Amino acid sequence: MKLKFTLMALVVSLASFSGVASGFDLGKFLDDRINQETSKDKKTQTVPAQTPATTQSAAATPPPANQKIDAEKLGFALFGDYSLEEENRIGRQISGNLLGAVPLVRDDTLQRYVNLVGNWVALQSGRKDITWRFGVLDTEDINAFAAPGGYIFVTKGLYRLLNNEAELAGVLGHEIAHVTKKHHLKVLKQSSLISALGQVAGSKAQNSDQIVQNLIGNGAEIMARGLDKNAEFEADRVGMVFAARAGYEPWGLPEVLQDMAGLPAKGERTSLLFKTHPLPADRLAMLGESVDGRLDAVQGKDLANRFYRIR
């Protein structure tokens, strides 16, 4: 089938963008999406004449002859940057889904505390156009998540591993870096090319929430797939610097990684973390190469006394 062939060719070219040993399995992700989209096509076959797409997408990826694409209807830029509004809507949808899987801890003091630390660290990122939201998730799983638009989540299980405010700042700094570096948006941009090919102009006009949901896949699965490992290494470097700029001792994140390196790799509570992130030892090694002696002179506070401990 011609469409399938064209899509496969696109997958091959897209897959070559990503790291060879990528932690994020882009190939599989795209495969899944193609299967979704092609099965969708069989149901919606009406293809009315369309206005020529005005974006660069028409020039960059000529759509297959039997497949009409209305990039405007898609509602999301294929090659340009996502707008702030789009970023917020994507982040809100992912976060709402994540919270459908695991709720927030009902502890106002804890949640306010994490928001105060998080906002102070986020202030050092230079990104001032978004509202940062931080939440502790009510699960003993050990993990943390970021979604576009400034949504940051830390699990109760990870929070319990922390010993002081500097470590919390380091973990939040890592997640804040995912947002400021737009790591998830870059992944979505790759998958949105496939999504665009599957969108048929004549299909029932979808509401914008549905379009966002189509973009991010099922539920919060994007959180289970993780990112390119280079994105994780970058978030470690950038996050560590954010925490140091906020006046914390810079070693909070490395200490958490040291603790993680000592956790059982096959544990129930770490399986998702280790599936979606490089091994802690590898992350420490990469940080070590990057930091060397550069932070020797940086003094900071660990604020162990102020750290809010959960019951």
Place this chain on the structure above:
Amino acid sequence: MRRSLISTTTLLLCVSAATALAAPGTVMRDEKIYTQPNSSSAVAGNAAKGASVNILDKQGGWLRVTAGKTTGWIRILSVRAGEGGLGGTGVGDVVGAATTRSDPSRVVAVAGLRGLNDEELKQAKFNAAELIQLDTWVVTVAQAKTFAGQAGLVTVNVPALPEPKPAKAPSSWESN
């Protein structure tokens, strides 16, 4: 919390009773061992990548270690927990074991609970009420600044860190 206090105390006694119980670590890069926890102090010796060390103490960005006949301070990022292999050997909280700053038993205590998994996340349904709840905890920039000031936190000028040079494969991520 009480139980964790007790086991922390036990751990403290063990560590102080016998330094043989110091946590094992592995050196991740060729590195100097200094006599003091700063790089302007005298060099006590060298540690080669892959060498085993015993971690005795921690101070800021430095670990006090014994490597062979040399005891001194090494950068915290040059050592990882455990011996050999790729890490994650389940030896426990290395920094904590050496300094009693954390209690590894907390991890074991709740093991066995079901963790988050792919299917759970995939099946997740949008929860608007939780998002509204999340919004109730949002703080303003002014509140965050006041909070930082209360603890004497002041911003520090720290330059961005470079990407490590000897990457095995060129990072395609940055070029996208």
